[in-house]
């Protein structure tokens with residue numbers, strides 16, 4: 001019988017999420033030929049006791065497990081040689097801060113399957129925390145706008161026990177006639193839209209959004225063809241855009257004069273055009289006052305994302321003229337909410353959502369000995385870089 005281990009998160013600051021909840025572990029043990037062991041942890045959002053009550057073994061070491069599930073990067077000194085791990089390694093883009101981690105994984109002859117690389121055939125990701133990043137990020141963006149204008153007040157998400165409790169805080173919330181632009185088409189965008197609907201912000205189409213001042217709060221959802229156009233042909237095709245985003249220009253500047261709040265969930269890397277440039281902020285028609293950059297790429301799709309914000313202190317200002325970081329809510333600045341671990345504000349819901357996807361898309365293949373999807377997401381197999389990731393050779397020190 002296969003034994004799965006849920007490891008204790010070792011990265012500092014400690015992440016409180018987990019790949020499977022106690023109820024999911026119990027279900028797996030009862031319905032699949034798998035046993036689950038949980039490594040004792042004082043910081044996990046589900047306590048050791050909750051796992052024990054669900055009939056799951058909780059231990060200090062997980063050396064005897066066949067497959068280990070974590071969330072964040074495993075510190076090098078916690079890696080167990082020869083094991084198979086699933087976690088977010090943040091190495092596929094050759095991130096310099098995780099180079100030593102990949103080198104240690106190779107040295108310790110580990111098999112690493114990265115959740116971020118588990119993809120459907122067309123490149124759509126199978127599994128992720130994006131939905132709750134969108135939920136928390138949209139809430140925080142709205143909260144920041146309320147703080148700036150004094151028009152309404154929202155509390156912090158992490159002070160609520162769960163998503164259900166958070167929803168209750170929206171009853172009776174009266175918003176001014178704001179215009180919100182939502183960008184992106186993946187899980188993050190879906191989470192943002194959930195909050196737009198829960199806050200009873202009305203959807204409008206791109207043309208109406210630009211041409212009308214409404215007497216109630218509205219949002220526009222900008223994705224694919226609304227946001228990007230081929231510089232030569234003036235058209236948009238998803239496949240071409242994914243393969244050659246450098247052929248495209250961004251249309252977001254058409255919305256800047258009509259947007260109070262930007263909630264950004266686009267997928268971005270350096271070949272993808274930005275939503276706007278720093279100089280656009282100097283223009284008198286730059287109406288945006290609050291940006292929740294949920295994608296959170298420093299100096300990325302949102303150029304005034306200056307990085308290094310935390311859950312404890314999620315909002316700062318950026319001066320529209322100098323581009324310098326300021327205190328939030330000042331006249332002449334734009335407020336930016338950009339935090340890299342947003343789902344940690346709702347860790348129990350985010351973990352349950354993640355575990356559901358893991359069970360649905362991965363578990364059966366894992367027990368039956370693998371699948372092409374798992375193979376394609378395997379960065380190292382017993383310490384050897386796989387063909388898909390051979391581009392990482394120099395980074396891996398080979």
Ligand SMILES: NC(=O)c1ccc[n+]([C@@H]2O[C@H](COP(=O)([O-])OP(=O)(O)OC[C@H]3O[C@@H](n4cnc5c(N)ncnc54)[C@H](O)[C@@H]3O)[C@@H](O)[C@H]2O)c1
Pocket residue numbers: 123124125128129130131133184185186187188189241242243265266267268294295296339340341342343
């Ligand atoms: N701040 C946080 O806490 C947090 C948490 C989760 C995700 N994120 C970030 O938010 C962004 C969006 O995440 P998501 O969960 O919505 O992603 P997702 O995988 O669910 O969706 C990505 C979307 O981007 C589109 N896309 C455009 N170009 C692409 C390309 N070249 N390759 C793949 N997809 C492409 C896809 O069609 C898809 O609709 C990511 O950059 C992610 O890292 C941030």
